Amino acid sequence: MADMPKIRRENIRWQILLTLNNARPIGAYERIVLSVIRAEYPDATQEEVRRNLDYLHERKLAKVEHLPDGRWFCHLSRYGVDAVEYTADMEPGIARPEKYFDA
Numbered sequence: 312m313a314d315m316p317k318i319r320r321e322n323i324r325w326q327i328l329l330t331l332n333n334a335r336p337i338g339a340y341e342r343i344v345l346s347v348i349r350a351e352y353p354d355a356t357q358e359e360v361r362r363n364l365d366y367l368h369e370r371k372l373a374k375v376e377h378l379p380d381g382r383w384f385c386h387l388s389r390y391g392v393d394a395v396e397y398t399a400d401m402e403p404g405i406a407r408p409e410k411y412f413d414a
Contacts, residue, residue: 321406323348323355324363328405331373331387332395338386366404367391 330347331339341360348355364385367373372391376384393399394407401407 318406319352320363321404323352323359324367324405325407326351327360327363327367328372328387328391328395328407331385331391335387335392338384341383341385344385370402370404372405 326348327344330344334343341357341364344364345355345357345360348360361383364373364375364383368375368385370390371388372394373385374388378384387395390399394401394405397407397410
């Protein structure tokens with residue numbers, strides 16, 4: 312039986328990394344990230360996105376700034392860029408697809 316919450320969590324983390332990669336070099340507010348995640352998971356919440364952003368921050372794949380007005384601003388770290396560009400190995404916890412192309 313598939314562990315659907317785990318699959319969702321790991322896929323959301325990958326989608327966040329891809330979103331922040333597309334937002335380079337500026338970065339993005341969490342609200343923009345949430346809107347992208349909701350394209351795949353319409354029931355996604357701000358809390359869910361924040362929890363996964365915090366996870367990526369702890370793994371040093373993303374940098375997250377907590378702004379005084381309560382918003383979060385985030386961007387990829389150097390390790391996050393390497394993960395998205397397939398130049399670094401990915402540890403478990405993120406649903407990065409296998410590389411199937413040469414680039």
